[in-house]
Amino acid sequence: xxxTMVPPTGQQHVSDPAMMxxxxxxxxxxxxxxxxxxxxxxxxxxxxxxxxxxxxxxxxAPNYLLIGTYFLCQNVGILAGAWLGMRLIRRKGIAFTLSxxxxxxxxxxxxxxxxxxxxxxxxxxxxxxxxGFGAGAQNTAAFHAMSAAYQLNKAAAINLGGAMFGxxxxxxxLFVSGTFFAYSxxxxxxxxxxxxxxxxxxxxxxxxxxxxxxxxPAWREVVRDFRSPAAILFTLLLFFQFGNEGALAGWLAxxxxxxxxxxxxxxxxxxxxxxxxxxxxxxxxxxxxxxxSHARLLACAVVAPMFACLVLLLTNNLFGATVGVxxxxxxxAVILPLVMExxxxxxxxxxxxxxxxxxxxxxxxxxxxxxxxxxxxxYLGIGVLMGLPxxxxxxxxxxxxxxxxxxxxxxx
Numbered sequence: 001x002x003x004t005m006v007p008p009t010g011q012q013h014v015s016d017p018a019m020m021x022x023x024x025x026x027x028x029x030x031x032x033x034x035x036x037x038x039x040x041x042x043x044x045x046x047x048x049x050x051x052x053x054x055x056x057x058x059x060x061a062p063n064y065l066l067i068g069t070y071f072l073c074q075n076v077g078i079l080a081g082a083w084l085g086m087r088l089i090r091r092k093g094i095a096f097t098l099s100x101x102x103x104x105x106x107x108x109x110x111x112x113x114x115x116x117x118x119x120x121x122x123x124x125x126x127x128x129x130x131x132g133f134g135a136g137a138q139n140t141a142a143f144h145a146m147s148a149a150y151q152l153n154k155a156a157a158i159n160l161g162g163a164m165f166g167x168x169x170x171x172x173x174l175f176v177s178g179t180f181f182a183y184s185x186x187x188x189x190x191x192x193x194x195x196x197x198x199x200x201x202x203x204x205x206x207x208x209x210x211x212x213x214x215x216x217p218a219w220r221e222v223v224r225d226f227r228s229p230a231a232i233l234f235t236l237l238l239f240f241q242f243g244n245e246g247a248l249a250g251w252l253a254x255x256x257x258x259x260x261x262x263x264x265x266x267x268x269x270x271x272x273x274x275x276x277x278x279x280x281x282x283x284x285x286x287x288x289x290x291x292x293s294h295a296r297l298l299a300c301a302v303v304a305p306m307f308a309c310l311v312l313l314l315t316n317n318l319f320g321a322t323v324g325v326x327x328x329x330x331x332x333a334v335i336l337p338l339v340m341e342x343x344x345x346x347x348x349x350x351x352x353x354x355x356x357x358x359x360x361x362x363x364x365x366x367x368x369x370x371x372x373x374x375x376x377x378x379y380l381g382i383g384v385l386m387g388l389p390x391x392x393x394x395x396x397x398x399x400x401x402x403x404x405x406x407x408x409x410x411x412x
Contacts, residue, residue, distance in 0.1 A: 031094070032149040032157075034206060036164045038098050038142030041199050043168020044192065045105050045135035049074055049128065050250040050370075051176040051271060054264035055185040056117055059257040062382070066121060068374020071250060073125045075367035077132020078139075085140035095206040097141035102200035105134025109193035113186045134196065158340060159286050166279035169249070173275055177268035229406050237339060237399040242366030244305065244392040245332050249274065250370030251385045255312075256321055258382055270321060274329045281333025289337065297334055302397045304331030306390060313386040328389070335396065342403070 049070055053059070058067060081101060088097045108130030115123035142161070143150075150157040172192070179188050252274055256267040288297060308327035311320055369388060376384045 030206075031145045032160075034095070034098060034203065035142040035145030035149075036160060037199060037202075038101070038138045038145065039161050039164045040168040040171075041102055041105065041196050042135045042138040042142065043165040043170075044172045044195060045131050045138070045168075046078070046165075047169035047172045047249060047275070048109075048131060048192070050253060051173050051268060052112075052185070052189070053254050054257055054267060055176060055180065055188065059254055059264060059267075062254070062258070064374045064377040064382075066374075067254075068371045068378070070124065070128055071371040071374060072368075074128040074132040075371060077129040077134075078136040078367060079132075081133035081136025081138075082140045083136075084133075085137040088137070089141060089144055094141050094145050095203050097137055098145070098206075099200045099203035101134045101137030101141060102196040102203060103134075104130055104137070106193045106197035106200060108134060109189050109196070113189035113193070116185050116189075158337070159283065162282050162336075163279060166275060166282065170272055170275040170279060173253075173268055173272035177265050177272060180265045180268065230403065230410070233399055233403045233406060234339065234342070237396060237403065239365035240392040240395045240399070241332070241335055241339070243369035244389040244396070245278070246366035247369040247373050247385065247388050247392075248328060248332075251373050251382075252325070255382055255385050260316065260318065260321060262318060262321075266318070270325050273322065274325045277326050277329025278333045281330045282337060285334045285337045288334075289341070294338060298338060298400055301331045301334035301338070302393060302400065304328070306393045309386045309390040309393070313383060313390075342407075 053067065085097050085101065088100065108127050111130065112124060112127035115127055146157055146161060149160075175192065176188060179191070183191070249271070253264070253267040253271045256262055256270055257264055260267075262270075285297070304327045308324045308331065311324035311327065315321055315324060369392075373385050373388055376388070
């Protein structure tokens with residue numbers, strides 16, 4: 001569409017198409033930038049609970065059932081935020097949804113700041129529900145804001161989005177670790193609330209190019225896809241893979257503090273190292289994909305986390321814990337880019353932000369795994385944390401082999 005102006009002489013002037021193309025590119029770039037900032041805030045929110053548990057002193061007096069309920073409550077909020085975010089985008093636009101999600105998250109962090117133990121736990125449950133809602137709304141709106149960039153270059157958009165999300169997780173862990181002994185937990189949470197508050201204000205002032213939601217496949221198409229064995233296998237693989245990453249990220253700091261006796265500050269630094277390994281590994285995987293055999297990459301990516309879980313379970317020193325964290329983060333980082341590439345080839349319309357069948361069902365693995373660890377740990381002990389990703393990695397290996405077999409049979 002061309003912009004038109006009517007000069008005083010009455011002659012109509014049509015703007016240059018090249019100028020319009022540049023303007024549309026600027027609007028798309030602005031929308032993508034807003035989406036990336038939304039994913040950064042989402043990373044802070046979704047990694048918050050794993051970083052704040054030691055600050056709430058649960059390494060001294062653990063209550064695994066309650067911690068599992070914390071994760072479950074946050075996960076319910078994430079799903080509710082994603083569901084409502086889709087409807088808000090259609091009615092109010094992407095900018096409004098980004099602003100609302102960030103605003104709710106800022107208010108939730110303030111609520112959590114004033115509901116730390118020994119305040120009754122239901123206030124923390126309410127705060128975590130709102131934190132999850134803000135993260136879910138941010139995720140949905142951010143992926144919609146980046147949809148133009150995704151259609152232009154899927155690999156680059158996924159890499160940038162994943163990098164910004166991982167950066168938010170890393171910043172959260174480093175911030176809590178660096179301020180652990182310097183400030184009270186109330187002050188730390190109030191300072192963290194500043195980031196989503198500023199983002200909410202910025203998104204609320206975003207008037208130009210606020211974004212139009214992109215239509216995604218109807219559920220009928222998604223259901224038809226699940227008649228294909230490939231769709232079922234991909235969904236199960238992502239289910240276990242997200243579960244592996246989520247379980248380790250949510251409980252790593254608490255696990256290391258209890259099993260090794262290291263300080264909470266040190267355990268949070270190791271959690272930050274885990275996020276850094278995931279971040280660097282995913283960036284490095286994109287460089288390796290066109291240069292190294294995918295079969296070799298998959299083999300290393302599956303074996304490394306298995307070995308890492310055994311190392312973390314058996315080690316009694318900081319060096320072993322560091323090696324295990326690096327192996328787990330590096331191994332997990334490679335699997336997702338490889339799987340997403342294959343999904344994009346088999347299902348061309350796939351977009352991770354639209355919560356279609358494959359992604360929405362797979363995401364529940366990452367949401368339910370940390371909560372499951374809490375409930376299992378209540379009966380079996382904190383060591384169950386390493387058992388869950390170990391079993392999950394074995395399942396990922398079996399599903400990868402089945403996907404390769406199905407791929408060859410389909411080609412034949």
